[in-house]
Amino acid sequence: MSTSPSRRFKDDVFEQFARIGKAVASPKRLELLDILCQGPRTVEVLADQASLSLANASQHLQVLRAARLIEAEKSGLFVTYRLAEGVEGFYLGLRHLAEARLAEVEATTRAWLEQRGAMESVDGSELLQRALSGDVTVLDVRPAEEYRAGHLPNARSVPLAELRSRLGELPTDREVVAYCRGPYCVLAIEAVRVLREEGFSAVRLETGPPDWRAAGVPVEAGS
Amino acid sequence: MSTSPSRRFKDDVFEQFARIGKAVASPKRLELLDILCQGPRTVEVLADQASLSLANASQHLQVLRAARLIEAEKSGLFVTYRLAEGVEGFYLGLRHLAEARLAEVEATTRAWLEQRGAMESVDGSELLQRALSGDVTVLDVRPAEEYRAGHLPNARSVPLAELRSRLGELPTDREVVAYCRGPYCVLAIEAVRVLREEGFSAVRLETGPPDWRAAGVPVEAGS
DNA sequence: CGACTAATCAAGAGATCGGTTGATTACATG
DNA sequence: CATGTAATCAACCGATCTCTTGATTAGTCG
Incomplete structure (x- = not known):
């Protein structure tokens, strides 16, 4: 079965949107975003505050970075991550939605x-x-x-x-x-x-x- | 290694938040949400518009429903799904973020x-x-x-x-x-x-x- | 009741994800 | 240059996710 060109277009677009979704599909990544809402942090601090191993934290951060939700800046031996523009608002929106809709929270x-x-x-x-x-x-x-x-x-x-x-x-x-x-x-x-x-x-x-x-x-x- | 009670609390909370994230981590589910932004639809129509098999569409819809993003109403033989309160805004926010941050879109x-x-x-x-x-x-x-x-x-x-x-x-x-x-x-x-x-x-x-x-x-x- | 239909359920194959471990890179410092 | 440290990379296993197929559940209608 062949797919129509417009179907291919839509698939592409929603695939892109889903990159954001996938990035916030993991509790640990959400916690990292939450911490980063407080301000820029180094990998080590983030790993510590989120109770992650260094390697694991680094991986999660790279997923977030691939989705352009955070940005990295290397200065000397340290890499400092910060939230990208507009992400704090999005994260708070997600949190509010969860609070409003999920009685479990x-x-x-x-x-x-x-x-x-x-x-x-x-x-x-x-x-x-x-x-x-x-x-x-x-x-x-x-x-x-x-x-x-x-x-x-x-x-x-x-x-x-x-x-x-x-x-x-x-x-x-x-x-x-x-x-x-x-x-x-x-x-x-x-x-x-x-x-x-x-x-x-x-x-x-x-x-x-x-x-x-x-x-x-x-x-x-x-x- | 034992986990502190406050760690457990945080894990629980972010686990809940991630339910929303997981729900929007799939391109197909985002497409379904997009369609539902137009108004309530039956499963068959949704499956058709999103190019999904009926069973697959039904499964995705249930994931969305488990995350409380959509609501189902059965009338006669048909089940009509609609967006839950506040979800349209969230979806549009996600889309805008993707458009703003992902050059690929x-x-x-x-x-x-x-x-x-x-x-x-x-x-x-x-x-x-x-x-x-x-x-x-x-x-x-x-x-x-x-x-x-x-x-x-x-x-x-x-x-x-x-x-x-x-x-x-x-x-x-x-x-x-x-x-x-x-x-x-x-x-x-x-x-x-x-x-x-x-x-x-x-x-x-x-x-x-x-x-x-x-x-x-x-x-x-x-x- | 029996035929039909919308939707869901159940089970399985294949892909993707999450976290661990150990090696490696990049930079600083003596 | 040798040493030490922040961070990333690479490989791997088990868990989870996605989609398909075939059966099953509810409801309608003749």
């Missing part, structure tokens, strides 16, 4: 949060407004370096690892809002747990820098 | 169009404005049934199959704008070729109903 997160005893879910945008307003203490509990790369205007950097030892710095009469990398990062969840243990009134802001950028919320850089 | 289309001798590429949005303004003849060359489901305000339905025999209906002193299902549908390309052969000044509008809906362009229904 909600179920998984709920299960995790409940197990950590942190379930009161404050309305996200309202909480973000309060964080921006300045009448709560806003904590950025990511590693200091990530804080430097971009953070909420009046957030102070207190990496989770240092939180316990720096509790004295925090005013005890104000509510504390903690955030980290986004909805599926666990740093802020842990931070809130610690803060509550120590008697603070703390809540978690579920969104992170990528979400804010996409929504046009101002994100400061530097210390 | 551009190359494929260009090759096809050149071969058909139809390469002058008029600016899309400007052409759409002219089509809406009413001072050109606008032809919807899709099957009549699809015209009825939604079309540009002052377009008239002239299915490609009937075009040659109905050329007399068209004013000869005005430019003709023909459109079909979208950028990767070949009906309008063929229509423009025919029209030019017959002495008309004709151009193709590359966008289609899904694009217009996404852009907020009014789309009328009925005859």
Whole structure:
């Protein structure tokens, strides 16, 4: 059976589209994209954060690069990968679609949060407004370096690892809002747990820098 | 080696996200989504338009359904599939990303169009404005049934199959704008070729109903 | 009820994908 | 130039995916 030329054309086109699809068909590659939404990273860091072997991470990154979703830049001994133009928006769109349509995502997160005893879910945008307003203490509990790369205007950097030892710095009469990398990062969840243990009134802001950028919320850089 | 609970959580979450990715990792499934952007269809029609065997189409549709991208409704002997909420936007986003980032898509289309001798590429949005303004003849060359489901305000339905025999209906002193299902549908390309052969000044509008809906362009229904 | 049809199910062959391991390349540094 | 390190390449196995074929399930109609 012979194929019509227009069929061949369509097959070609959709084959191309599917390259993007195939690139985001693997959980690990999605996780790499998620990490890269935070900013450029070297292969080693990516492999570490995504719990992959170096070789495996490198392979996944090359798949993403072949689909033009990320770009590589070699400087000296290190290769730094960054998201390509327009990919952050696409990834967030995929995530939102998954959250909206797959009840399982909600179920998984709920299960995790409940197990950590942190379930009161404050309305996200309202909480973000309060964080921006300045009448709560806003904590950025990511590693200091990530804080430097971009953070909420009046957030102070207190990496989770240092939180316990720096509790004295925090005013005890104000509510504390903690955030980290986004909805599926666990740093802020842990931070809130610690803060509550120590008697603070703390809540978690579920969104992170990528979400804010996409929504046009101002994100400061530097210390 | 034991995995930390937070690693397990992340793995679960990204596994869920990847369900969406896997669903759009196949060219055939993307084509099915593309067709469904035009409106609900039965399995048989989908199989036919995508050049798939019935069983194969059914399988692909079930993959899409498992990812909650489409919904099925059985009425009598037929099962009608439709896009789920928010999926059209996601699909268009994927397509735009592919067009923007994969030079190969551009190359494929260009090759096809050149071969058909139809390469002058008029600016899309400007052409759409002219089509809406009413001072050109606008032809919807899709099957009549699809015209009825939604079309540009002052377009008239002239299915490609009937075009040659109905050329007399068209004013000869005005430019003709023909459109079909979208950028990767070949009906309008063929229509423009025919029209030019017959002495008309004709151009193709590359966008289609899904694009217009996404852009907020009014789309009328009925005859 | 029996014939017919839309759609799905089930099983299998072949291709593709994912991750591991060990070697190799490319660059920096003493 | 020898050494060390970031990253990639190459080969391989098991798992998953795709499509085909043939049987099966639901629903319609005479």
